[in-house]
Amino acid sequence: MIEIPEDFARGTVAREADRGREWIAGLPTLVDELLQRWDCVPEAAVVHGQVGVVLPVRDGEGRSAVLKVSFPHPGNVHEPDAFAVWRGRGAVRLYARDDARFAMLLERAEPRSLAEVPDVDEAVALAGALARRLAVPAPAQLPRLRDQAEPWATELRADRAELAQPLPARTVDAALATLAELGPDQPDTLVHGDLHFTNVLASAREPWLAIDPKGYVGDPAYDTATLLRGRYEDLLAAPDLKAALLRRVAVFADAAGIDRERARRWAQYRAVTAAVWGRRHGDPDWVVRATDVLADLLV
Template sequence: MVGIPETFVRTTVEREGEPGRAWVAHLPSLVDELLQTWNCTPSGPVGHGGVGIVVPVRSAGGAAVLKVSFPHPGNVHEPDAFAMWGGRGAARLHRRDDARFAMLLERAGAGTLAEHGDVEEAVAVAGLLARRLAVPAPPGLPRLRDLAPEWEAGLRRDAGRLPRPLPRCVVEAALATVRELGRDQPETLVHGDLHFGNVLRAEREPWLAIDPKGYAGDPAYDALTLVRSRFEDLLAADDLEAAVLRRLAVFADAAGVDRERVRRWVQARAVMAAHWGRAHDDPAWLLAITDRVAELLVR
């Protein structure tokens, strides 16, 4: 049986409680069953992200990875997104077992876009990937527009109950975006978590996206995760507002989306992230920069 990293076991149990404990206890045998079913042989150490493990394997088609995720609603549509892209800008999906939240995927390289020396170029790479991934969404994916009422209610609720509230005008700007853009979105496949760590170096293409959430909505929605990647570069900027706006402009132009929509989505999602961070004890420095971004982007 393959060994499951202790860090992954601990964080899964801490986050999921007894269901997580039961799942990780069964995980080694589940992995063995999948390896046998898909005729794969482990070929490297087991890695992991926040919610799943990745086992490098050799299969009949060559090098691949077996990914098994904790069963959670947020992981349901990952294989749907991979299947729709068919390897265009993203890792290829070879096999899937939706009931067990498992996939056999193309193996990409070890490096990520987070290691790129030029942040602006990294943002442009992610934007170009977002443009390629923006294909018509298949039926059955969650629609971001359906979340707009929940977002609006959450913004109003959190603004009144959380400590150190953001200025009222900042929250009102986010509410306006949710009302005006949130309910009217295109039927486009959106990655949903396109940060630098979810873009891997590869051989078939220079860069491949992994770990999609699989939503249907506005491609401009994905910009916040790129602003929140490599925050240290923004903190070191002489002019934070200019640096943030430049990053948004580079993404928008590369992705082929409207700069104003990108600004508004990032501002609204920064407010939501700031609220979430207060409720979940984000580090003070992260709260401070998220607050600042939300404030700077009000127009």
């Protein structure tokens, strides 16, 4: 049986309590069953993200693959659906899926990500070019972001009223305006939903492939925000932080073929929600402060 990394087990239990403890206890057996079912042989130790484990394997057809098993959560439901739509075009290929167990057998990419590309502008442009390829017509069963605009606005207003240290009114008002003006007006386009630097991996088949999508449907500009929160040290090193932020927005938008202003506004909205989430869930103070700065400068 596989060994579950201690930090992953500890984090899962801390976040999910008894459900997490029960899932972690059964995870080695679950992985063994999936290895047998999909005729796979482990080739390296388990690695993990925040919500799932990844085991490098060789499958019965001799392919280099990974077995990914995620904690059952609504945010993970549509990941295999997105892979199925893309069919390897700009993303890793889906070889097999078990939706009830939140498990997938996926093409294995290389461990190098866009986070390791020395030039940040180049990394952002590569992400934008990939986002353009991933923006394809979406099937009807995937969740539409436009349907979330009104509930998101209601939640944000409630957060502003309840939080002991709310964001400045102008910052929150700008985010609410984005939801009101851009939220209902979104295409039926598949978007990654979490397109940050470490979710784009190098590959021999294509130069770069996406992993870990959310499988949302809406405005491709929605994916701008996660590239602003990554490699933050590069932004801090710039003599003008706002100019550096807007430059990154412009580089991504131009490469993705999207409107710069929509990209800026969606990034500002998502910075606001990240700042609120950080306050509610105990993000380190420096993370909250950094996110506050992003939300304010992007107004």
